[in-house]
Structures are given as structure tokens and as C-alpha cells.
Amino acid sequence: MDKLLDHKVILITGAGRGIGAAAARLFVAEGAQVMLAARTESELAVLAKELDARYVVCDLADPDAIRAAVDRTVAEYGRLDAAFNNGAIGQQPGPMDGLAQDELDRVYAVNFRGVWSAMTAEIAAIRASAGHGSIVNTSSVGAFAGNPALPAYGAMKRAVNSLTESAAITYAPENIRVNAIAPGTTLTEMLQDWDRATPGIIDALIAQTPLGRGAQPIEVAQAAAWLLSDRASFVTGAVLRVDGGLGV
Numbered sequence: 001m002d003k004l005l006d007h008k009v010i011l012i013t014g015a016g017r018g019i020g021a022a023a024a025r026l027f028v029a030e031g032a033q034v035m036l037a038a039r040t041e042s043e044l045a046v047l048a049k050e051l052d053a054r055y056v057v058c059d060l061a062d063p064d065a066i067r068a069a070v071d072r073t074v075a076e077y078g079r080l081d082a083a084f085n086n087g088a089i090g091q092q093p094g095p096m097d098g099l100a101q102d103e104l105d106r107v108y109a110v111n112f113r114g115v116w117s118a119m120t121a122e123i124a125a126i127r128a129s130a131g132h133g134s135i136v137n138t139s140s141v142g143a144f145a146g147n148p149a150l151p152a153y154g155a156m157k158r159a160v161n162s163l164t165e166s167a168a169i170t171y172a173p174e175n176i177r178v179n180a181i182a183p184g185t186t187l188t189e190m191l192q193d194w195d196r197a198t199p200g201i202i203d204a205l206i207a208q209t210p211l212g213r214g215a216q217p218i219e220v221a222q223a224a225a226w227l228l229s230d231r232a233s234f235v236t237g238a239v240l241r242v243d244g245g246l247g248v
Contacts, residue, residue, distance in 0.1 A: 002031070004030040005030040006031035007032075008027075008229075009032070009034075010083065011084070013058065013066075014088060015037055015055070015087075017043055018190060019138065019220050021043075021217070023224055023225070025047075026222065026225055027084075027228075036054070036055035036056070037087070044057065061109040070083075079125075080130060082134045082228045085122075085135065085137045089106065089107060090190050090194060091152050093149045093150060094149065095151070096151040111157065111160070115160050123167075133177075134227065134228045135178045136224045137178070139182040141241060142154040143161050143239075144247055150194075161239050164180040164239060178237065181239075184242065185209055186242075187215065188217055191214075205246070209243070211244035220242050227240065
């Protein structure tokens with residue numbers, strides 16, 4: 001059997017660590033050529049050397065940088081087949097009236113506008129080069145219910161769900177599929193940051209998870225890989241929970 005992502009050129013945002021880095025390793029193992037994009041060049045350089053891949057430094061709060069990353073991918077590889085829009089930032093945990101305006105603006109700029117900007121650039125590149133393709137956005141289980149500890153983060157992720165569904169309908173006639181994954185308790189650096197700010201939150205989330213543990217980033221990356229692959233050829237507009245039953 002062919003590898004899951006044979007011959008696909010895939011842009012990965014948020015590729016420097018966590019789910020993005022796990023996805024990069026998996027996608028390459030499954031036959032893809034990848035362009036790694038993130039803010040921290042030191043992380044990208046190490047991963048790119050490990051995978052013999054290419055990278056571009058990109059702040060998702062900067063629409064021009066996003067378009068440049070997409071253009072660089074096409075220039076380096078000749079086309080764009082798919083994209084995994086995984087990059088995001090967290091917020092200081094607490095109620096919405098305690099969140100500073102500049103932090104809200106930053107969460108919006110990265111977690112929603114960044115996804116919007118990436119998708120518009122990626123769709124244009126897929127249309128002009130490969131002609132058809134697939135996009136997967138990273139949402140969160142925090143998008144499905146009120147989130148008093150992370151209100152801005154949850155709101156932006158819920159908006160990503162809506163954007164995913166709208167794009168899926170809009171671009172289906174061009175055979176461009178758009179889906180999202182909604183990870184639950186995933187053992188990443190971002191979750192560790194939350195646990196430092198709110199000691200015990202990881203244990204509390206695991207206690208609510210029917211599978212009784214947190215996910216490794218590679219487990220979430222596997223779901224993204226399938227949705228990006230041709231084996232998910234009739235799946236579009238889905239928001240796939242990867243949460244160990246947390247949302248049941």
C-alpha cells in the first residue's frame with residue numbers, strides 16, 4: 001500500500017513544537033514533502049535538519065508573512081497540495097473581564113485572523129498549482145462549550161469551526177476539502193503553560209477523560225494526516241474530536 005501522503009506538498013504552521021512538530025515527522029514518514037512554518041527559527045532549524053525539510057519563519061499575526069510562507073512553499077516545491085493550519089497561542093487563564101485588550105487582540109490576530117489569512121492564501125495557491133487539495137485546521141474541544149478559564153481562546157476556536165464549515169461548502173466544487181481537528185487534553189508545551197498558571201489542571205482534565213490519560217501529540221497528528229490524505233476523499237466540513245471521549 002502507498003504511504004498515506006505520498007507525493008503531497010504540505011505547509012504546516014506551528015511546526016516548531018508540539019502537535020505541529022509531531023505532524024511534520026509523521027507527514028514526512030508518510031511520504032510528504034513539507035514546508036515548516038513557525039515564529040521560532042531555532043526550533044524550525046533543528047526540525048528541518050532532522051527531516052531534511054525546508055522552513056520559513058512566519059508570525060501568524062502578520063498576514064503578509066503568511067502569504068510569503070505560502071508563496072515560498074510553491075516557489076520551493078512547485079505547488080501546494082495541502083496545509084495543516086496548526087499554529088496558535090494561548091491566553092492567560094481567567095475570566096473575560098480580567099483579560100487585557102492587547103492580549104485579546106493578540107489571541108484574535110493569531111488564532112482566528114491567522115487561520116483566515118492562511119486559508120485564503122493556501123486556497124489561492126492550491127487552485128493555481130495543484131488544482132485540488134485539502135486543508136486541516138486545528139480547533140479545540142474548548143470550542144464546543146463555555147470556557148470560563150480560556151474565554152478568548154475558546155471563542156476563537158469556535159470561530160475556526162465556523163470558518164472551516166463555511167470554507168468546506170464554498171470550495172467543495174473545486175475539490176478543495178476543508179476540515180478541522182479538535183484535540184482534547186494533549187501533552188504539549190501549551191498545556192504545560194496552562195498547568196503552571198493553574199496547578200493541577202492537567203490532572204483535572206485527565207480525570208474527566210474517559211480514556212483516562214492525555215494524548216501524545218503524534219496521536220492528534222495521525223487524525224490530521226488522515227484528513228489531509230486521499231483516504232478521506234469524501235470528508236469535508238468535519239470537525240473531528242480527538243479527545244479521548246472528553247466531549248461525550
